[in-house]
Amino acid sequence: MAMTPRLDGKVAVVTGAASGIGLVTVERFVEEGARVVAADLREDAGRALEARFPGSVRFARCDVTKLPELKAAVDLAADAFGGLDVLFSNAGSGGLPGGVGAFDPEGWDATYALLVRSVAAGAAYALPHLRRRGGGSIVSTASIAGLQAGWGPLCYSSAKAAVIHWTRTAAAELAPERIRVNAICPGFIATGIFGHSLGLSDADAQALAGTVAQRSGAANPIGRSGRPEDIAEAAVYLSSDAAGFITGTHVVVDGGITVGPRHAWDRDAPGPIGQVLGLSRAQIDAMRAAKSGG
Numbered sequence: 001m002a003m004t005p006r007l008d009g010k011v012a013v014v015t016g017a018a019s020g021i022g023l024v025t026v027e028r029f030v031e032e033g034a035r036v037v038a039a040d041l042r043e044d045a046g047r048a049l050e051a052r053f054p055g056s057v058r059f060a061r062c063d064v065t066k067l068p069e070l071k072a073a074v075d076l077a078a079d080a081f082g083g084l085d086v087l088f089s090n091a092g093s094g095g096l097p098g099g100v101g102a103f104d105p106e107g108w109d110a111t112y113a114l115l116v117r118s119v120a121a122g123a124a125y126a127l128p129h130l131r132r133r134g135g136g137s138i139v140s141t142a143s144i145a146g147l148q149a150g151w152g153p154l155c156y157s158s159a160k161a162a163v164i165h166w167t168r169t170a171a172a173e174l175a176p177e178r179i180r181v182n183a184i185c186p187g188f189i190a191t192g193i194f195g196h197s198l199g200l201s202d203a204d205a206q207a208l209a210g211t212v213a214q215r216s217g218a219a220n221p222i223g224r225s226g227r228p229e230d231i232a233e234a235a236v237y238l239s240s241d242a243a244g245f246i247t248g249t250h251v252v253v254d255g256g257i258t259v260g261p262r263h264a265w266d267r268d269a270p271g272p273i274g275q276v277l278g279l280s281r282a283q284i285d286a287m288r289a290a291k292s293g294g
């Protein structure tokens, strides 16, 4: 017996829909019965996506940092599909590179406009539509970089932290209106973002994503690389009525990379006591065995 699609009859807007996480999320949303406005800067990839799903996907060419374009993309959901139930604010890039000393006002503002302001503005534009439906779901792509230091550049990391706390605060405000607000914190996901952020062509960026897919499995406890599908699955769940009691939180989808330091899950990584004492794990194990008489 076929299962009922989890987003049956819902209408969604997905930003950053032409590549990576957004692209796979559009595919999954459609499989789950949703109709989707796919918003992205990239016209060719967006039009190709629309052509693959006639009647289910409308492409909106949209730079989410240009607010009239973002509003038009959100409003297209109502014009094309009669309403809006889900906003997935996902567009992003690595933003301003470097640390404290690399501060640059234009780069900082542009990064915040892309990663934070688009989330806040998109929700504001979605609000009247969601109210008309009597509720809805807002999901934003944050990052493990917003939870811990060391996973991204300074500006990106603080912007993603802002998304996580915006999520809590907006969720508190909108809960009485049955509008849920959640974020997803991906770990390393094999997409074009690394190449796109280095200014590579899309073809080269996708090739680099292949390298990430091959290598990143060794970086997390689960032991395989993260895929856009892993994030899309969380987006489907948070957007669905099955997540009706979940709001104001973030779902970490990272293969366990943030559970703790590497030695917590990797027997070959030097542990903290060994590092402090200058002993290998094997030496410590041997000393412990000797102490317990083993």
Ligand SMILES: NC(=O)c1ccc[n+]([C@@H]2O[C@H](COP(=O)([O-])OP(=O)(O)OC[C@H]3O[C@@H](n4cnc5c(N)ncnc54)[C@H](O)[C@@H]3O)[C@@H](O)[C@H]2O)c1
Binding pocket: 015, 016, 017, 018, 019, 020, 021, 022, 039, 040, 041, 042, 062, 063, 064, 065, 090, 091, 092, 093, 094, 114, 141, 142, 143, 144, 185, 186, 187, 188, 189, 190, 191, 192, 193, 194, 196
């Ligand atoms: N891939 C990862 O490891 C990872 C980890 C944590 C968080 N994220 C986040 O996931 C989200 C999606 O990234 P991805 O990995 O799929 O990267 P990606 O580069 O494959 O896709 C990002 C998409 O966003 C679009 N985009 C960029 N700027 C835009 C703008 N101003 N207006 C409209 N569209 C714009 C790009 O054209 C592209 O299609 C981002 O918010 C990113 O920060 C990714």
